[in-house]
Amino acid sequence: MDKKIVLITGTNSGFGWLTAHSVAASGHKVYATMRHTNGKNADKAEALSQVKNITVLDVSLTDETSVKNAFDTIIAKEGTIDVLVNNAGGAMFGVAESSTTEDVQRMLDINMIAPWRLMKLAIPYMRKQSEGLIINISSGWGRFSAPFAVVYAASKFGLEGLSEGLHYELRPLGVDVTIIQPGAFPTEMSQKIQFGSDTSVVDEYKAIADVPGKMGTARDQMFETANPDPQDVADAVVKLINMPKGQRPLRTVVDPTTGEFIKRANEAVNVEYGNILTAFGMKGLLN
Known part of the structure; x- marks a missing residue:
């Protein structure tokens, strides 16, 4: 196995923390980014720095x-x-109308523009060596936009839009772009959920005020039944890294609860996507 230089964002917790450990354990050299390495994340940064093959960098991805x-x-x-x-990202839930323009901008900055900022820097080096891999961590809500997750889903739709076109555009140049679509997992992200700033409109939604609670109950029941393990996402990253160039799938669903729904939607869309590229004279990029 060739030792690869791997940059992973959002490594202070959740998927990023596990992925950094797993990729490093596979023998690759990891540069792990997080914010506040001398502040609130100092302990995490120090712990990660002690792991073989990991170097921690303090980075604000929106800067x-x-x-x-x-x-x-x-x-x-x-x-x-x-x-x-x-991997780094943010989540926003609640009544969509409560999200201000600034709230939406913040979600797009974190979940779409920040990944693009890094891709724009990495792609020239990958093109030059005719080999490289970009893995964008999206969500099942990157395929479906759910009530009370509208702004979050929109930001992940944007990330998927960037990734899907790039997958076909860069593959002939030796660079693979892939998407991982995790479902709901018990990670620290649930403790960092953001809500819309315009709370004045929330009372206007009393007719469906009980729906978010029902969503939470259904999620908890699925957790009890499926017992989803966040390590599965880290394992999926390692698997993609170790796959041969050109054989990596566009999308990988990692979701033991509702993943089959996402997979079937992906398969159906993929067929029609191929028809679209063919209609516009780009059939050769499908292979």
Whole structure:
């Protein structure tokens, strides 16, 4: 196995924390990013720094200069980057109308623009070496937009839109772009959920005020039945990294609860997507 240089974002908790450990344990060199390495995440940064094959970088992904400085650090030490895992993200739930323009902008900045910022830096190096892998962590809500998750879903739709077109655009140049669609997992993200800032409209939705509670109850019941393990997402990342170039699927669903619904939707859309590319003279990019 060739040792790869891997950049993983959002490694202070959840999928990112597990993925950093798993990728490093596979023998790859990991650059793990998080914010506040000298503040609230100091303990996490210190612990991760003690792991073999991991270097921690303090990065604010919505800050152009911070991202560029981190990327330049990696290039100065390694000369290139082989794998980019865009894992960091934020979640926003609640009545969609309560989200202000600034709220929506914040979600797009975190879940779509920040990954693009990193992809824009990584792609030239990957193209130059005719090999590279970009893994974007999306969501099942990147396929379906659910009530009370509208803004979050929209941001993941955007990430999937970037990823899907790039998958076909870059594959002939030796670069794979893939999406992982996790379902609901018991991670720290549930403790960091954001809500719309315009609370003045919430009372207007009393007719469906009990729906979010029902969603939470259904989720908890699924957790009890399926016992989803966040490590499955980290394992999926490692599997994609170790797969041969050109054989990696566009989408990988990791969801023991509602994953079959997502898979069937992906398969159906994939057929029609192929028809669209064919209609516009791009059939050759499908193979």
